[in-house]
Amino acid sequence: MRAGFRMILESAGDIVVVGEAATGTEAVAAASVLRPDVVCMDVQMPDMDGLEATRRIVADPSIDAAVVVVTTFDRDDYLFEALAAGASGFLLKNAGPEELVSAVRVAAAGDALLAPEVTRRVIARFTQTQTQPAVVATPLPVRPPEPARIAVDLTEREDEVLRLVAQALSNAEIASRLHIGEATVKTHVSNVLQKLGARDRVAAVVFAHRNGLV
Structure with a gap:
């Protein structure tokens, strides 16, 4: 899969693949040394998953890289966890080659890749969370004031x-x-x-x- 990604990205002409990593730990270490503009991150990896690796890369002030999560699984929990971890984009592995190239360019330009x-x-998830009634285990529940x-x-x-x-x-x-x-x-x-x-x-x-x- 990584070999395929490298071939697609390097054929674009304006993208240089500076490194690869097989695990989340390797990804964090490589990002720290190579200082890429964009990291294409899988979710399920040995040693450390891609969500934790994304958190560490985004939290490191010495690494100024945008992270695009590329996964096989179109699951909302992965999507929201990836965004919460600081990912700048979310792409499925069945996306076409042009979509992968576009994702890297968009992320490198500082924009978020969200269809x-x-x-x-x-x-929908945010508004659902905001409108769900709260269950309060007190005799006289008091509704907190709306945030200013x-x-x-x-x-x-x-x-x-x-x-x-x-x-x-x-x-x-x-x-x-x-x-x-x-x-x-x-x-x-x-x-x-x-x-x-x-x-x-x-x-x-x-x-x-x-x-x-x-």
Whole structure:
């Protein structure tokens, strides 16, 4: 599988594969030494699984690498654990060669690789968690106050873009909705992420839902 990935990525012409690892422990060590821009990480590996390896790579300030989780299993628990660990993307191994190459390029550019359907699953899980009633084992349960909305200095256009990102629209769909260029949308998204201090679009989606923007 790794040999196949290497062949696909190196044939792209603008990507150099600097190393490989057979286990999670090897992956963390290799990332620390080789300092790659992107790590394509499996989930199930011997010694240390890919989710823990992702956590360690993302948490290490000396490693400035985006992690794209590439797995055989289309399972929500892997998806959410990978995103919680700090992964910048989630891709299935049955994706086509062009999708793998695109995933590495997107992650290297600092963007999150989340297809709209994946984003919708994240939103669905988040909103389900937010709306589930709490079971309180006290005689007189008291509902905690709602968290205060965080004020962020977004422009009117940036606010519009954030709301559409939170609805799982792609850059192309946002451009069509707002009648602006896709490159302009990308600039707005980048500005929004910077102002929110958000790592990627997923973090922006969560922010929007927590603050009642959608």
